[in-house]
Amino acid sequence: MTSPSQDRWPGIAVVAVDLDDTIVRSDKTVSPRTLDALLGWVDAGGRLVIATGRPPRATEGVPEPLHRFPWIVYNGVEIVHGGRVLHRDPIPLEETRAIVELLLAALPDHRIGLEMGDMLYTNRPLGRFGAQHVEDLRRVIDRPAAKILFSLDGEESLRVLEALPPTVKPLVSRKYRLVQIMPRTASKGEALRRLVEGWGLSMAQVMAFGDDVNDVEMLAASGVGVAMGDAEPEVQAAADRITGTADEDGVAQVLEKMRPWMPG
Numbered sequence: 001m002t003s004p005s006q007d008r009w010p011g012i013a014v015v016a017v018d019l020d021d022t023i024v025r026s027d028k029t030v031s032p033r034t035l036d037a038l039l040g041w042v043d044a045g046g047r048l049v050i051a052t053g054r055p056p057r058a059t060e061g062v063p064e065p066l067h068r069f070p071w072i073v074y075n076g077v078e079i080v081h082g083g084r085v086l087h088r089d090p091i092p093l094e095e096t097r098a099i100v101e102l103l104l105a106a107l108p109d110h111r112i113g114l115e116m117g118d119m120l121y122t123n124r125p126l127g128r129f130g131a132q133h134v135e136d137l138r139r140v141i142d143r144p145a146a147k148i149l150f151s152l153d154g155e156e157s158l159r160v161l162e163a164l165p166p167t168v169k170p171l172v173s174r175k176y177r178l179v180q181i182m183p184r185t186a187s188k189g190e191a192l193r194r195l196v197e198g199w200g201l202s203m204a205q206v207m208a209f210g211d212d213v214n215d216v217e218m219l220a221a222s223g224v225g226v227a228m229g230d231a232e233p234e235v236q237a238a239a240d241r242i243t244g245t246a247d248e249d250g251v252a253q254v255l256e257k258m259r260p261w262m263p264g
Helices: 032-043 064-068 093-106 155-163 188-198 213-221 233-238 250-255
Strands: 014-017 047-051 071-073 078-081 084-088 112-116 119-122 131-133 147-151 168-173 178-183 206-210 224-227
Touching: 014 032, 014 188, 032 047, 032 064, 032 250, 047 188, 071 188, 078 188, 084 188, 093 112, 093 147, 093 155, 155 168, 168 213, 188 206, 188 213, 206 213, 206 250, 213 224, 213 233, 224 233, 224 250
Parallel strands: 014 047, 014 206, 047 071, 119 131, 206 224
Antiparallel strands: 071 078, 078 084, 112 119, 112 147, 147 178, 168 178
16 A cells, blocks of 8 residues: 555546544544545535435534535435435335344343434433434334444344344444444445446546445445545555544545546
8 A cells, every 4th residue: 555645546536535533533523624625626626425324414523515415324325415315225124123123132231223214213322412212122113224233242242143134234343332234235335336327437436535344345446445544454454545544634635635537
């Protein structure tokens, strides 16, 4: 791998950025430098995509100008833009019910969450905006889930993954001590591909930035994958380049040296 200063990567027309620990710093803000670099990229003719594991409601620390671009949320389960859902690929209703039953039986002492209808339902109080504590998660399942989450705590957390149906996949984030169960067909990389091809472009024209395991497929599928300086080992292994951390404005370090590819 080489540093961002060694190559200006001609041909890139789209930049996709994760939020937390990629453009959102440890103080939960986006720095003016990084915001200027992102908006400068767009002003120069490039396209920008926000790709996050967050739900649509979770806008903490994200400056208003970034909301005018397409957002990939729930790690690729949905694409939203301008208040509209452009694409949705959730866990089917009956599968959601079966997985929740499995987790409640196998992990009775774990925190379990269910993202459904832009609301997080949990079996333990969280005291967080958009989260609702319910004694029995089974009673609120009335639609497909965007994802199902549980705390990563002990070997039983990993053993239960072997019993999941083949139509879903787990994202195991040791960084956040969390397991996210997703539809097997959903990922940031696949959602990004859908957007990019709709613009008449290819993934070879994308530069993607990320730091955690939910970014691996996106970085690997992009023309250039850039891992943050404190990214998880799997992310660094999938990346073509490594930049600084979010607190060091690592995304800006790269974009300030670039100009978008323009046809003709």
